[in-house]
Amino acid sequence: MKKLLLFLLYFLSINLYSQNKIYLHQNWEFKNTKDSIWRSAKVPGLVQTDLLDHQLIEDPYFGKNDLKIRKYALEEWEYRCYFFLDEQFLDNDDITIVFEGLDTYADVSLNGRWILHSDNMFRSWKIWVREFLKSGMNTLHIRFKSPLRVARKNLRELPYILPASNDPSKRNESVHIRKAQFQFGWDWAPRLITSGIWKPIYLTTKNKHYINSTKIVQLHQSDSIAYFEAYMNIGRFSTTESDLYYEIFNKTDNKLLCRKKIKKSKYISDYFKIENPKLWWCNGMGEAYLYDLVFRLRSHDTVYDSVETKLGIRTIDLVQEEDETGKSFYFKLNGKPIFIKGANYIPQDALLTRVTNEKYEALISDVKNANMNMLRVWGGGIYESEYFYDLCDKYGILVWQDFMFACSVYPFNTKHFRTVYKELKEQIARINKHPSIAIWCGNNETEVAWFNWGWQKEYDLSAKDSTEIWNTQLSFFENKIPQMVLSENPYANYVHTSPLSNWGKLENFNNSSMHYWGVWHGSDDFSGYEKYVGRFISEYGFQSFPEMANIKSFTPSDQLYLESETIKHHQKSYVGNGKIKEFIIKHFPEPKHFESFIYLSQLTQAYGMEKAINAHRLNKGHCMGTLYWQLNDCWPGPSWSSIDYYGNWKALHYSVRKLYQNIIPIVKKNRDYYQIFLCNDELRAKTVQMKLQLFRFNGDIIWEKDLNTTVENSKPTIAYLLKLNDYLNPQQIKSAYLKVSFLNINENPEDYIFTFVEPKDLALTFPELTYKIKKNKDFLIMEVSAKQFAKSVYISSNKTGVKYSNNFFDLDAGETKSIIIKNAANDATFKITSLYDYF
Ligand code: BMA
Helix, strand or coil: CHHHHHHHHHHHCCEECCCCEEECCCCEEEEECCCCCCEEECCCCCHHHHHHHCCCCCCCCCCCHHHHCHHHHHCCEEEEEEEEECHHHHCCCCEEEEECCCECEEEEEECCEEEEEEEECCCCEEEECHHHCCCEEEEEEEEECCHHHHHHHHHHHCCCCCCECCCCCCCCHHHHCECCHHHHCECCECCCCCCECCCCEEEEECCCCCEEEEEEEEEEECCCEEEEEEEEEECCCCCCCCCCEEEEEECCCCEEEEEEECCCCCEEEEEEEEECCCEECCCCCCCECCEEEEEEEECCCEEEEEEEEEECECCEEEECCECCCCECCEEEECCEEECEEEEEECCCCCCHHHCCHHHHHHHHHHHHHCCCCEEEECCCCCCCCHHHHHHHHHHCCEEEEECCCECECCCCCCHHHCHHHHHHHHHHHHHHCCCCEEEEECCECHHHHHHHCCHHHHCCCCHHHHHHHHHHHHHHHHHHHHHHHHHHCCCCCEECCECCECCCCHHHHHECEEECCCCCCCCCCCHHHHHCCCCEEEECCCCECCCHHHHHHHCCHHHCCCCCHHHHHHCCCCCCHHHHHHHHHHHCCCCCCHHHHHHHHHHHHHHHHHHHHHHHHHCECCECEEEECCCCCCCCCCECCCECCCCCECHHHHHHHHHCCCEEEEEEEECCEEEEEEEECCCCCEEEEEEEEEEECCCCEEEEEEEEEEECCCCCEEEEEECHHHCCCCCHHHHEEEEEEECCCCCCCCEEEEECCCHHHCCCCCCCCEEEEEECCCCEEEEEECCCCEEEEEEEECCCCCEECCCCEEECCCCEEEEEEECCCCCCCEEEECHHHHC
């Protein structure tokens, strides 16, 4: 008690120095340099969003409007803002202006005096500007150069063209500019090259003493204790200062963790420990526990500066070891091997500044709710916002972080690319602080592309040029980047590229990480997913169309058909809609019209991904991770995503939620038997009580059994062998299904339904679906019932963005399911169909 009182006294007597931060987000205007009229602008924002706000351009996502604004990437734009400062603010003789992000080449002047040339979208800029400021009105002026024209100038530094598979320009400008690569066009993105002040700008004053940066490195962890080394870099300090301390306080437990007098250096480090640490676990494995810590710089009674930080105590090891089949690739979290279940993440909007915190929150909650434990931030997008990583920390979503290089080689040996080092230093330090960061990866597919995509021939590269290009990549990705990562955090995991092993050869499936594209980019059927299982599949996928309301948002009403100009334009993959159609017809009834094509495309995608995920989980041990391509969209259109641009879950996302549960059944045919497997991803073995029931579509129970099975977590167990022929003849099999329900797994309320023939061969009967809607204050409850078995029941609305607690589900004959519906506007109408309606 006495201790506590002393503590309180100690902290109550503190004077807190306040730092001033003035955001410069008001009173902005912009114009094309060729125009004379200034118009109001939004900061943070983009030229393209400002033009849209003034209705000077049409919605770039509608029809083929994106083509009409491509020309703006060749033009120059000016932004200016007036802001008022008073004498008091200017009393401070240390004032810095911070640009958190400028896109991309800009000349910046303050009160007519030049202060910055920016050349990299991925870094921030801090400039000491006290001498340029005045009391009263000040002017900040930013002139954005054309990103394409500068890139064209840059590329002249090299005598050859650098290969870049997604860039439609002749000389591959995209690789000569540090800017999000997908903006130059990708197989799921329009070519929309933006300019603008895409992140906040502010003026900040410094105190007498201030903290420049902080960092914590975890040194050791056991059940009883965890040790850390904490670093602080102080901004201003003189050796005559006698009484300056650095300390770290644990706000969670009200404990001072360390305190040290600052003597000679601006760089201080100290050790601290946390006893009986509560560990940070990923989603599905336990709590993602975070400690709230604060770094303080103080004399006895004055806190000059403080920095708050979250600490997640965990170890993450990437295990790459030779074994009996080849080379492993898996993660151990807190010493326990974990099976990774997740997806690849891309930027949420081609116009990046439109992604609000609400959108981040909604998407990462959807990731958590689908039982994922990892997202891969893919290398052709952006280093994500702090808020994104905060949410991953909070929800226990491990992050695989690519550096922003994708499907290309880069001019690391040129002058204009020196900026990349500043970018890396800043991003590594910033992102490394987050406990969710599991692995850093040099690039996406650069190595497989270089060795397998025929670039040398396509770009007519001489042996000398090829050697120079490849050595430049090697020294950067295998030398410089890992050095930088490890100097920030010696315990970080790093791989130089994804994948490490290419899918072209059978033996490669025994080694390392893999992008398996035999389905979609190759000629494999979905059975390829079962045949080719790698050690860690960091990409695989199949496309589908988003729901009709989404399509209507970008398609003129006379173009709602598959071959229309708009629909074709929004399909960015060279493979095209033909592949989707081909696979629908292989497995499902032939679509009767466009609307059925959309629904069936989603079922087909979910059907294929289910085969892949089940194969990966059945091979647990050999395979230790599955990250499908891709979680989300950056504009409305067909793509590999499981959640569309407006946040609607496609059939796939509902299916993933079931397939990524820790404990699931999987049924596999093996000669005369159906093997009923159980998979367990929990931290220990589990005894599972379950009910197996064989139903006819009309509701008759043919056979049932209750079972108790203990499942290890290292590999799946066969819980039962079902000899279907004992109960049904080949004709009857078409109108029967197996239902597996868990009786003691509270975390998994789902029933799993398995049919025995391809969906197109099911002998479905008219299910007589009915529904009732009850209105609640903030949501609706829809009760959906069926008289006969209903497969893939689909609730759709005339509005986008409606949230359903479940969709694309099956109903037993006589069953009623209650679905909670949120975000439905008052005039939203609903329609209910099931697979039966599409035959
Ligand atoms: C992958 C990705 C992306 C691409 C996707 C679909 O390999 O890395 O480059 O969008 O395939 O083709």
